[in-house]
Amino acid sequence: METEQHPAKYVDESVIHMAELMTPELENFSGKVHGGAILSLLDKVAYVCACRYSGAYCVTVAVDHVEFRAPVQVGEVLHFTARVVQVGRTSMDVEILVESQELISGAMRHTNTCFFTLVAMRDGKSAPVPPLAARTPEDQERLEHGRMRREAREEYRSRIRPAR
Numbered sequence: 001m002e003t004e005q006h007p008a009k010y011v012d013e014s015v016i017h018m019a020e021l022m023t024p025e026l027e028n029f030s031g032k033v034h035g036g037a038i039l040s041l042l043d044k045v046a047y048v049c050a051c052r053y054s055g056a057y058c059v060t061v062a063v064d065h066v067e068f069r070a071p072v073q074v075g076e077v078l079h080f081t082a083r084v085v086q087v088g089r090t091s092m093d094v095e096i097l098v099e100s101q102e103l104i105s106g107a108m109r110h111t112n113t114c115f116f117t118l119v120a121m122r123d124g125k126s127a128p129v130p131p132l133a134a135r136t137p138e139d140q141e142r143l144e145h146g147r148m149r150r151e152a153r154e155e156y157r158s159r160i161r162p163a164r
């Protein structure tokens with residue numbers, strides 16, 4: 001499976017890991033890590049993953065399914081695992097798994113899995129990205145879920161109208 005411009009890439013080739021210490025300036029009014037700070041980090045992680053996959057500068061066009069399942073404490077380390085799980089012609093869906101680690105015990109908690117959509121840009125225009133392939137059953141499942149998420153999103157986008 002190849003396009004004229006790009007050979008296909010595998011989901012596992014797109015995987016990146018990033019980690020960040022949660023420092024006191026990220027604290028919200030209740031002493032936990034501010035959700036907006038985590039969103040900003042997620043956007044950076046998605047950017048790194050999509051740029052590496054496409055070999056191009058990328059912009060975020062959509063964010064799906066961010067939820068904060070458990071509070072993140074100042075002093076913990078957030079671990080991000082990101083991979084491309086579906087692509088269109090110029091867009092990529094990046095899945096990000098977020099885990100929070102308590103440093104002294106080493107205990108890890110899953111706090112979120114979310115999906116960012118980014119578009120590759122060249123010379124100020126959206127540009128083609130490599131086709132995506134899977135070589136494990138788990139990645140095949142990710143591709144299939146990604147396809148269903150895209151279909152649902154397109155159906156939703158076709159129904160919404162800008163507010164007057």
Ligand SMILES: CC(C)(COP(=O)(O)OP(=O)(O)OC[C@H]1O[C@@H](n2cnc3c(N)ncnc32)[C@H](O)[C@@H]1OP(=O)(O)O)[C@@H](O)C(=O)NCCC(=O)NCCS
Pocket residue numbers: 059060061062087088089090091092117119125126
């Ligand atoms: C990215 C951008 C240049 C695309 O413009 P465009 O090329 O005219 O738009 P297109 O309609 O051809 O869309 C390009 C791709 O983006 C996808 N896309 C665009 N808006 C999307 C959205 N809201 N959700 C999901 N996908 C979207 C399209 O489906 C298409 O994907 P495909 O090529 O894989 O089929 C334009 O939407 C933009 O500048 N957006 C703002 C990005 C930005 O500034 N992000 C930072 C946050 S402010």
